[in-house]
């Protein structure tokens with residue numbers, strides 16, 4: 001990390017708090033989460049189901065407002081959709097009646113801007129989808145669809161890519177391939193990436209740092225630095241360092257879950273707000 005990167009993080013989340021108004025009352029999803037993501041960093045967010053990972057990621061995108069706190073991109077508040085921030089979801093969300101090229105062009109058509117075809121062809125080539133432009137989503141495997149979604153997200157040359165459990169629906173072999181692909185693309189573009197994953201191994205393989213969240217209401221429980229140089233190989237995943245780090249993170253998630261009830265009661269900001277204990 002350079003001093004410049006540390007002083008001027010790419011993305012800053014400060015005291016992010018989100019209360020959902022539900023039929024059964026207010027629900028505190030995330031509580032005073034703060035994290036800085038440096039320019040060109042890959043950061044993963046892990047934590048138990050329902051702890052608020054998606055809520056946190058969507059707040060970073062500007063698509064969901066916060067109840068308190070703020071998100072800054074290059075020091076400026078993110079208050080709505082931002083052309084510099086792209087998202088990839090667990091489902092590729094390709095339009096079934098449009099072929100691959102037309103799917104990738106779709107957001108450009110909506111915005112009324114011309115796509116950079118040279119860049120898009122480069123990306124398609126990079127992810128192994130060159131020559132598939134005329135195929136329809138139904139003719140592509142799940143992995144191919146997800147690679148197309150990655151191309152679509154990167155076609156705008158965003159400086160930040162947010163990924164919400166992007167490979168969760170893929171088999172483990174395809175998932176490993178996708179992890180290698182993301183690293184290759186990152187080596188080319190140095191795009192800042194924030195990724196939600198349920199796989200601690202995936203988080204370690206891909207990330208510079210892993211953020212561990214507590215059970216709901218989600219708080220930043222710990223942040224681990226992953227000390228391996230890039231490009232990483234799958235062989236490092238069999239090393240003792242990775243084994244120990246994986247176990248440490250798992251223990252934290254399990255330990256946090258076991259202690260959530262007393263912690264929630266002690267730290268609930270208001271009696272009218274639901275926490276995981278309720």
Ligand SMILES: Nc1ncnc2c1ncn2[C@@H]1O[C@H](COP(=O)(O)OP(=O)(O)OP(=O)(O)O)[C@@H](O)[C@H]1O
Nearest residue numbers: 020022027029048049050051052053054055056216
């Ligand atoms: N739109 C919403 N309205 C009301 N409650 C919501 C809404 N979105 C999320 N929640 C609640 O907020 C909490 C956090 O949800 P969120 O999806 O952010 O967690 P998560 O960690 O991403 O979960 P998972 O790992 O299971 O995908 C959950 O209790 C969820 O039920």
